[in-house]
Amino acid sequence: MSQFKIGPALPALGAAALFGASAPIIKYWLSGIAPVPLAALLYLGSGIGLVALRLAMSLSGGGADEARLRRSDAPPMIGVILAGGVAAPILLVASLKVTPAASASLLLNFEAAATAILAAALFREAVGGRVWAAVGVMTVACAALAWQPGGQIGMSLGALGILGACALWGLDNNLTQRLSAKDPVTVVIFKDVGAGLFSTILGLSLGQPFPALGLMAGAAVVGFFCYGLSTVLFVRSLRGLGAARTSAIYGVAPFFGATLSLVAFAEAPAVTFLLALPLMALGTYLLIGERHSHYHVHADLMHEHRPEVDVQHPAQSLTGEGVTAHVHSETGHTHEHAPDIHHRHSHDQNATSTDQTPD
Numbered sequence: 001m002s003q004f005k006i007g008p009a010l011p012a013l014g015a016a017a018l019f020g021a022s023a024p025i026i027k028y029w030l031s032g033i034a035p036v037p038l039a040a041l042l043y044l045g046s047g048i049g050l051v052a053l054r055l056a057m058s059l060s061g062g063g064a065d066e067a068r069l070r071r072s073d074a075p076p077m078i079g080v081i082l083a084g085g086v087a088a089p090i091l092l093v094a095s096l097k098v099t100p101a102a103s104a105s106l107l108l109n110f111e112a113a114a115t116a117i118l119a120a121a122l123f124r125e126a127v128g129g130r131v132w133a134a135v136g137v138m139t140v141a142c143a144a145l146a147w148q149p150g151g152q153i154g155m156s157l158g159a160l161g162i163l164g165a166c167a168l169w170g171l172d173n174n175l176t177q178r179l180s181a182k183d184p185v186t187v188v189i190f191k192d193v194g195a196g197l198f199s200t201i202l203g204l205s206l207g208q209p210f211p212a213l214g215l216m217a218g219a220a221v222v223g224f225f226c227y228g229l230s231t232v233l234f235v236r237s238l239r240g241l242g243a244a245r246t247s248a249i250y251g252v253a254p255f256f257g258a259t260l261s262l263v264a265f266a267e268a269p270a271v272t273f274l275l276a277l278p279l280m281a282l283g284t285y286l287l288i289g290e291r292h293s294h295y296h297v298h299a300d301l302m303h304e305h306r307p308e309v310d311v312q313h314p315a316q317s318l319t320g321e322g323v324t325a326h327v328h329s330e331t332g333h334t335h336e337h338a339p340d341i342h343h344r345h346s347h348d349q350n351a352t353s354t355d356q357t358p359d
Contacts, residue, residue: 008240009287012249015233020256022226028265030219036203037210038219039089043196045220046228050189057185066183069190073182076175077190084172085195088165090202095161107162109142114163114170115247123174127244134286135244138251141279144272145254170247176235177243184235188228245287252280 022042030038056062069077096104116135119125179187203210210216237246255276261267 008237008246009249010237011233012237012241012246013252015230015237016250016253017256018226018230018233019250020253020258021260022222022230023254023257024261024265025222025226030215030222033211033215033219034203034208035093036199036206036208040196040199040203041210041216041219042223042227043085043192043199045196045223046231047189047193047196048220049224050185050192050228050232054185054189066185067181069179069182069186073179076178077187079175080172080179080191081194081198083168083175085191086198088168088172089195089199091161091168092165095158095165097158099158099162104159104162106143106146107159108166109139109146109251110163110166111169111173112142112247112251113139114167115173116170116244118167118170118174119177119242119244123177123243125174125177125242125244130286131244131248134283135248135251137279137286138248138283141276141283142251142254144276144279145258147272173238173247174243177238177246180235180238184232184239187235188231192223192228192231248283248287251283255280 026038033041099107112135116127116131120127176187176191211219234246234250237249241249258269258273258276262269262273
């Protein structure tokens with residue numbers, strides 16, 4: 001079995017497609033909304049829409065096989081909201097004011113690389129050469145799509161601020177991976193409602209006007225699909241692939257946005273689009289062809305997550321009662337694996353799998 005699982009990669013591609021579609025939609029239909037109110041409406045639309053989805057799922061019995069958030073999940077959840085929903089947007093807005101557009105577009109592609117760097121350096125995720133190559137290739141492809149011929153390029157304090165915002169979003173991605181065993185809809189509700197409320201308060205304090213009711217509703221709908229459902233799929237992929245690989249796949253989002261512009265708005269394909277396409281295909285190939293296998297030790301562990309059948313959970317261990325807290329006794333073995341929720345370890349030969357213990 002290939003270590004890189006196609007199944008968990010599909011949600012990441014779906015997330016990239018939904019989020020990538022938001023760029024041309026915002027450009028053509030929502031460009032008249034001030035930046036901070038637009039962010040508020042997108043995040044609140046995501047949060048409110050997902051609350052409605054969660055209620056509908058509960059009434060129909062759906063989502064019962066997902067693990068609930070617990071008190072022990074509060075630290076990473078707070079980190080996700082503060083890093084990705086509060087600090088990064090503030091730093092980005094402040095930096096964009098003093099940064100040339102061409103530089104800003106290219107620098108924003110640093111998020112995938114920042115996610116991989118933090119995943120390897122701080123969160124002990126196994127990131128091999130093929131993953132680094134895939135991140136690099138896809139970053140170059142996104143940079144090609146964002147390139148504006150004739151635009152001013154330069155490194156400034158504002159440019160450093162954009163890199164800092166990308167680093168904060170990379171931290172957000174890695175912290176979200178720590179929550180990926182839990183119900184992704186609930187995780188994203190907390191994240192986006194928190195970010196939406198903050199952006200609303202910030203927009204009002206800055207005196208930026210909110211649009212008419214029709215545009216507000218449109219922005220909320222875009223937020224639900226392109227931010228809310230996209231992030232839910234992103235979290236599902238984090239569960240099976242880890243932060244570095246999921247972010248690398250998610251990096252193809254600009255390609256989906258460019259494709260939508262070509263199809264829906266009859267824009268002629270630019271040379272950069274034609275250059276980016278084979279690069280993204282190469283990055284995907286590098287990820288799919290990856291293999292990672294070594295002897296590793298799983299320490300005694302109690303956790304809970306959606307029921308599944310795999311090396312850690314043979315079919316006979318499932319009770320059919322939905323998600324329950326369960327114990328993994330210490331074991332050591334060798335098999336191909338990704339940095340999923342049972343293999344959050346580095347390349348150390350006797351690395352230990354860790355997870356959070358339910359309250």
